Amino acid sequence: MSMFWIHFKKEMLEAARSYKWIWVPAVFLLLGVMQPVMMYYLPDILMMSGDIPPEAAALITVPPPEEILASTLSQFSTIGLLVLVLSAMNTVAGERSNGTAELVLPRISSVLPMMIAKWAAMMSLLILSFVLGYAGSAYYTSQLIGTLEWGPMLGAGAFYIAWLAWIVTLVLPLGAVLRGPAAAFIALGSAAALTMLASLLPSHLQWSPGRLSAIATECLTGGDPSAWAPAVSAVCFMALSTIAATLLLKRRPLLPQA
Amino acid sequence: MEINWGLIWPIIALQAVLAVTALVSLTKAETEQIRGPKWMWVLIILLGNILGSVAYFIGGRRAS
Numbered sequence: 121m122s123m124f125w126i127h128f129k130k131e132m133l134e135a136a137r138s139y140k141w142i143w144v145p146a147v148f149l150l151l152g153v154m155q156p157v158m159m160y161y162l163p164d165i166l167m168m169s170g171d172i173p174p175e176a177a178a179l180i181t182v183p184p185p186e187e188i189l190a191s192t193l194s195q196f197s198t199i200g201l202l203v204l205v206l207s208a209m210n211t212v213a214g215e216r217s218n219g220t221a222e223l224v225l226p227r228i229s230s231v232l233p234m235m236i237a238k239w240a241a242m243m244s245l246l247i248l249s250f251v252l253g254y255a256g257s258a259y260y261t262s263q264l265i266g267t268l269e270w271g272p273m274l275g276a277g278a279f280y281i282a283w284l285a286w287i288v289t290l291v292l293p294l295g296a297v298l299r300g301p302a303a304a305f306i307a308l309g310s311a312a313a314l315t316m317l318a319s320l321l322p323s324h325l326q327w328s329p330g331r332l333s334a335i336a337t338e339c340l341t342g343g344d345p346s347a348w349a350p351a352v353s354a355v356c357f358m359a360l361s362t363i364a365a366t367l368l369l370k371r372r373p374l375l376p377q378a
Numbered sequence: 379m380e381i382n383w384g385l386i387w388p389i390i391a392l393q394a395v396l397a398v399t400a401l402v403s404l405t406k407a408e409t410e411q412i413r414g415p416k417w418m419w420v421l422i423i424l425l426g427n428i429l430g431s432v433a434y435f436i437g438g439r440r441a442s
Contacts, residue, residue, distance in 0.1 A: 139435065203436075
């Protein structure tokens with residue numbers, strides 16, 4: 121346990137030194153706040169551009185608040201996810217170059233606490249950023265467009281956090297065998313593939329964690345999705361990834377790369 | 379069209395925070411730690427809005 125805290129503090133310090141605690145939440149907050157403002161002014165902006173016949177312009181209206189929040193989530197799944205994964209890509213792979221691995225690896229028992237600490241640090245950043253961005257978006261939406269209900273909003277947020285979390289966790293095992301950027305792109309690619317598969321074959325992949333983002337959107341727009349299987353499998357997925365990362369690190373000691 | 383500046387200024391302020399953080403990080407870093415010349419990154423951060431700062435934080439620094 122004490123090993124965990126040592127590594128956790130080290131991860132936190134490193135994140136603070138590279139300003140991650142400022143810029144990642146700031147990006148999420150910006151994405152979240154800009155979306156409702158943009159949707160709110162979109163009809164006006166289109167009108168002012170003047171190229172649209174008035175009949176067509178009348179069709180463009182401000183969507184209901186739930187849809188605006190859902191579109192914020194889809195912003196988070198492109199730019200937000202990219203930012204999270206890219207900012208996490210060097211947590212394991214970076215240990216090669218800065219030498220922590222050499223200190224830690226001779227004592228195998230300390231690899232698992234190190235991994236868990238890295239994971240916990242990543243999750244803290246993820247949750248803080250997402251909650252800030254989501255709350256900002258919800259606040260702007262409710263001020264500009266209309267009130268949102270708490271229940272679906274919180275449910276959707278929880279499922280969405282699970283979705284972001286399992287994808288970001290993929291970086292740990294991949295980072296143990298690959299360089300940082302390669303790990304990041306494979307993680308993003310496999311996440312995209314799983315998510316697309318889950319939406320193509322929904323009946324076969326009930327349990328797939330790739331469904332979580334769709335479930336979050338469905339939660340918002342008024343469905344009552346049965347979502348325990350994907351949520352549970354996302355948690356299992358994260359545990360497996362962390363353990364796999366530990367085993368891979370043990371088997372393939374991190375050699376300093378040129 | 380009436381623009382409600384109360385809505386817009388938090389967005390501008392956040393962008394400013396992001397850009398200032400990136401610039402502070404850039405000035406504190408040693409020249410060897412930065413990929414490419416520093417003045418290039420100053421331009422990218424100032425002209426590239428959100429994406430400029432994000433690009434600097436992700437790609438601008440070599441792993442220590």
